[in-house]
Every structure is written in C-alpha cells, then in structure tokens.
Amino acid sequence: MSIHLHRHPQNSLREQISTLGKSLFDRGLTMGSSGNISVRLDDGGWLMTPTNACLGRLDPARLSHLDNSGQLISGDKPTKEQFLHMAMYEERPQSGAIVHLHSTHSVAVSCLPEVDPCDCIPPLTAYYVMRVGKLPLVPYYIPGDPKLGDAVRGLAGKHSAVLLANHGPVVAGKNLEAAVYATEELEETAKLYLLLRGENPRGLTQEQVAELEARFPRD
Numbered sequence: 015m016s017i018h019l020h021r022h023p024q025n026s027l028r029e030q031i032s033t034l035g036k037s038l039f040d041r042g043l044t045m046g047s048s049g050n051i052s053v054r055l056d057d058g059g060w061l062m063t064p065t066n067a068c069l070g071r072l073d074p075a076r077l078s079h080l081d082n083s084g085q086l087i088s089g090d091k092p093t094k095e096q097f098l099h100m101a102m103y104e105e106r107p108q109s110g111a112i113v114h115l116h117s118t119h120s121v122a123v124s125c126l127p128e129v130d131p132c133d134c135i136p137p138l139t140a141y142y143v144m145r146v147g148k149l150p151l152v153p154y155y156i157p158g159d160p161k162l163g164d165a166v167r168g169l170a171g172k173h174s175a176v177l178l179a180n181h182g183p184v185v186a187g188k189n190l191e192a193a194v195y196a197t198e199e200l201e202e203t204a205k206l207y208l209l210l211r212g213e214n215p216r217g218l219t220q221e222q223v224a225e226l227e228a229r230f231p232r233d
C-alpha cells in the first residue's frame with residue numbers, strides 16, 4: 015500500500031511562524047502572551063497568530079487562517095491586532111509579513127518624553143538604516159483598538175516599521191524572515207540608543223544614510 019503524503023502549501027509557512035515565534039520568545043524579545051505575527055498568503059488571505067497565544071508555544075495547526083476580507087476560515091480566534099496588521103498590509107502591497115512585539119528596549123524608547131514622533135531613533139548604525147530606516151511614533155491607543163489601524167494607515171505607506179507609544183514596534187517585511195530580522199535590528203538599536211543616552215553619540219551623517227539607502231533599498 016502506498017502512502018500519499020499531501021503537503022498543504024501553507025504547512026511550511028505555519029511551521030516557519032511557529033519556529034520564528036519560539037525563537038523570538040526564547041530570546042526574551044516578547045513576554046507572556048504578548049506580540050503577534052502574520053503572513054500574507056498568495057490568495058490575499060492571511061495566517062495570523064491567535065489571540066492570547068504565547069509566541070513560544072504556537073501550534074501550527076491552530077493558527078488563524080483568514081480570507082482576504084479578514085473573515086476567519088479556520089483555526090483559533092485571531093490576534094486582537096488583526097485590524098492593525100490588515101491596515102499595514104493595505105498600505106504596503108510589497109510586504110508579505112508583519113511582526114509586533116513588546117520588546118523591552120523598543121518599548122522603553124516608546125515611553126521617552128523627548129523622542130521625535132517623526133523618527134524615534136537616530137541612525138546609529140548601518141544595519142539599522144538598512145533594515146528599519148525612519149521610525150515614526152503612533153499615539154497611544156488601547157491594545158486592539160480599531161483606531162490603531164487608522165493611525166498606522168497614514169504612516170505605513172512610507173514606513174515599514176512604526177512604534178506604538180507605550181506599547182511596542184510593528185514591523186513589516188517582504189517575507190517573515192525579513193520582518194523578524196528588521197524587528198531584531200530595531201530592538202538592538204533601541205538598546206544602543208538607551209546605552210548611549212546622555213553621551214551625545216555620533217550617529218551616521220546624512221550622506222552616510224543616503225549612501226546606504228541607495229545601495230541597500232528597503233522594500
């Protein structure tokens with residue numbers, strides 16, 4: 015008797031969401047049941063992490079599968095930030111994945127009184143410019159507030175990453191790996207920014223930033 019193993023095209027994406035979620039959680043990049051991940055599917059639908067799920071213990075089979083209007087097709091109830099993710103995708107047809115975390119240093123920066131709301135972290139390193147670029151601050155809303163979607167809609171066309179005030183980063187990438195790399199770069203640069211606070215550090219010059227943007231365009 016032959017065994018026919020049918021591999022659903024979503025299977026590897028489901029596994030990748032769970033593996034990278036665990037990697038982020040295991041390294042302390044988000045705590046408890048905070049944070050959420052989504053991936054856009056070829057048919058315009060999405061896979062999203064369920065609400066109240068721990069990113070360290072995702073079950074690939076229970077991820078929320080949504081159609082292209084955001085209706086749940088299968089799996090557990092989606093993240094309460096579903097509309098935030100969908101608003102970001104709407105503005106960014108080139109983005110295939112979004113990661114939202116409560117990564118500590120990024121959240122700390124989101125609480126500082128002196129941050130420039132148009133650009134929360136200066137261009138300290140080349141990789142920050144290459145992966146993140148300018149980081150606008152989104153005013154505070156309660157988690158899951160549909161108004162968060164409206165607030166990012168005006169920013170996400172120009173920016174692949176935004177920082178939610180007193181909450182955390184939301185980062186888009188062309189695929190999940192790219193979104194995770196950018197989130198990690200953002201968190202490390204937030205840490206550097208806090209380490210160097212009060213030291214008047216030299217950032218990259220406008221010319222150095224322009225050279226990086228020409229050589230390594232972000233999507």
Ligand SMILES: O=C(CO)COP(=O)(O)O
Nearest residue numbers: 049050065066093094157
């Ligand atoms: O980070 C979160 C809310 O902003 C977590 O919410 P969910 O558990 O609904 O994904």
Ligand SMILES: [Zn+2]
Nearest residue numbers: 049115157182
């Ligand atoms: Zn959150």
